[in-house]
Amino acid sequence: MNRAKRAGRWLVERAEDRGVWRHVAIYAASVLLLLLFWEVASVVIRSLKGGREYLPNPIVAIREMIRLGPLLFTNFWISAWRLVLAILIAFATGYPLGLLVGHERRLDELISPIIYIVYPIPQVAFILILFLIFGIGHPVKVAIVAIALFFQLLVSARGAAKQISLEHITSVLSAGASRWQVYRHVVLPATLPSILTSLRVSIGLGMAFLYIAETAGAIDPERGGLGSFIKNSAYNTGAQFAGILAMALLGFCLYIIIDIVERIVCRWTYAARRSS
Amino acid sequence: MIALRDVVVDYGRGARAVRAVDRVTLDVPRGQSVALIGPSGCGKSTLLFAVAGLIRPTAGEIRIADESVEGPRRDTALILQNAGLLPWKTVWQNANLSLFLGREYPKLTADAVLEELGLSDVKNRYPSELSEGMKRRVGIARALSTSPQVMLMDEPLASLDTLTKERIQDLFLKLWARHAFSFVLVTHDIEEAAFLGQRIVVLSARPASVKAVVDNPKMGGLDYRKAPAFRDVVLRLRTELERET
Structure with a gap:
């Protein structure tokens, strides 16, 4: 018991050291501010639209969220793992390929025109053919999001790899680095901060594509994901906003995870901020 | 030579x-x-x-x-204009870059080199936390860690x-006399x-x-x-x- 208490105190002290409480307080304040805006918007719309409840107030949405708890929770998890899986697939393919294309000039000359042609196409344009290839189950939803994010990450990784300082490469080459070691010790770490930023952007984009994928075609109200949950609640704005809140929560969780990953793998950028 | x-x-x-x-x-x-x-x-x-x-x-x-x-x-070390330190590696990791790259050098122990250059206290810091003069010394430590002939x-x-600048020149002269x-x-x-x-x-x-x-x-x-x-x-x-x- 004593030990648990000590561990608890240690955790609290560590949190205090890192200013975690301050962060929590600021987050709470900003969430309150958002709810306030929402409430005001809801009141304004209601008065403009003759008392009709187009935009439910936050309390209604949160009450619906609790009422629909288990169903919402199931759909939350379905969307969450689809999105996370798609991000991981896009990251594992787009990032290394982007680094290669950005760093190897010959490859860049060959591949870049292809990227420039394919990237601007909205990937949802392929949605029909993807449904034909993957059927209507989970794979097609993951595929649509993964394809969209693949290009996103490919293009940013390529850009980041082109920004690498020649001095750092000379530095490891003169120390006898092989081609692979240049990637391992320079190209990879140098591009990590910007690829994590682009991963944050990808969350919003991925969420939009996931919504499209989950609402296109047949809708499964029980296990269709948050997109189909929202679309399916078209006549209950309270439930609809409960679904939207759940999507916001999903995005928020992913942002926090990326923040934590960044603090671990890009420690040096925090050291730079501390000292300046 | x-x-x-x-x-x-x-x-x-x-x-x-x-x-x-x-x-x-x-x-x-x-x-x-x-x-x-x-x-x-x-x-x-x-x-x-x-x-x-x-x-x-x-x-x-x-x-x-x-x-x-x-x-x-292997027997040649290059020191670059801005020391060529990698921002994502600590002083210790930078000083040992050649060893990180996995080659077998007839090396002085890196800790001894850092000690010699007065960098022991900052070996877990990142380059961005160091003064310019210290960064250049880490660059020298990196070169010395491989016991180069050149x-x-x-x-x-x-x-x-x-x-x-003059302080590091003095230091360099001493290192030259010692390591030949x-x-x-x-x-x-x-x-x-x-x-x-x-x-x-x-x-x-x-x-x-x-x-x-x-x-x-x-x-x-x-x-x-x-x-x-x-x-x-x-x-x-x-x-x-x-x-x-």
């Missing part, structure tokens, strides 16, 4: 080739020091990179320890304030060349070719900066640099 014979380096090919280094011949005996001085952008760094094995000469030959230089060598330096102390490597220093700082070079090679504007060689036999003491011989050498270097052709 280092021998250059009619070394030519061109950038680009064919009609668009630009000559950076023009027929440079130079010898650096074992344990001796040579400073290369010349105007900015004259091609002296290019020459140094060729000696480091990073650039292949267009013509001529470079030999270190009687072997033709074909690429970066040390190549590309304006290692550029843009430091005078006192910091041969070194080539590229600089555009006349006093630095006169303080650290046993022989100073004055290079012409681009393409770099040898304009004059100034011997500096009395260098080596920490109080050399105050000696009349130092001032004579500085004056001669200035005259040679200002001379046209």
Whole structure:
């Protein structure tokens, strides 16, 4: 018991050291501010639209969220793992390929025109053919999001790899680095901060594509994901906003995870901020 | 130890080739020091990179320890202008970069080198947390950690304030006496060349070719900066640099 208490105190002290409480307080304040805006918007719309409840107030949405708890929770998890899986697939393919294309000039000359042609196409344009290839189950939803994010990450990784300082490469080459070691010790770490930023952007984009994928075609109200949950609640704005809140929560969780990953793998950028 | 014979380096090919280094011949005996001085952008760094094995000469030959230089060598260390530290590695990791790259060096233990350079207290910091002077010392530690026979330096102390610069020059002189490597220093700082070079090679504007060689036999003491011989050498270097052709 004593030990648990000590561990608890240690955790609290560590949190205090890192200013975690301050962060929590600021987050709470900003969430309150958002709810306030929402409430005001809801009141304004209601008065403009003759008392009709187009935009439910936050309390209604949160009450619906609790009422629909288990169903919402199931759909939350379905969307969450689809999105996370798609991000991981896009990251594992787009990032290394982007680094290669950005760093190897010959490859860049060959591949870049292809990227420039394919990237601007909205990937949802392929949605029909993807449904034909993957059927209507989970794979097609993951595929649509993964394809969209693949290009996103490919293009940013390529850009980041082109920004690498020649001095750092000379530095490891003169120390006898092989081609692979240049990637391992320079190209990879140098591009990590910007690829994590682009991963944050990808969350919003991925969420939009996931919504499209989950609402296109047949809708499964029980296990269709948050997109189909929202679309399916078209006549209950309270439930609809409960679904939207759940999507916001999903995005928020992913942002926090990326923040934590960044603090671990890009420690040096925090050291730079501390000292300046 | 280092021998250059009619070394030519061109950038680009064919009609668009630009000559950076023009027929440079130079010898650096074992344990001796040579400073290369010349105007900015004259091609002296290019020459140094060729000696480091990073650039292949267009013509001529470079030999270190009687072997033709074909690429970066185990017995040669290069110190770059801004120390070339990797921002994502700690001082300790930077100092051990060559070991990280997995090659078997006849190494001093890295901790001993960091201790020698007064960096033990900051070995877990990142470069961004260090002063400029400290960063340059980490660069030197990185080079020393491999116990090199040859040390190549590309304006290692550029843009430091005078006192910091002189302190590191003093430190470098001590390290040279203790570790007995041969070194080539590229600089555009006349006093630095006169303080650290046993022989100073004055290079012409681009393409770099040898304009004059100034011997500096009395260098080596920490109080050399105050000696009349130092001032004579500085004056001669200035005259040679200002001379046209």
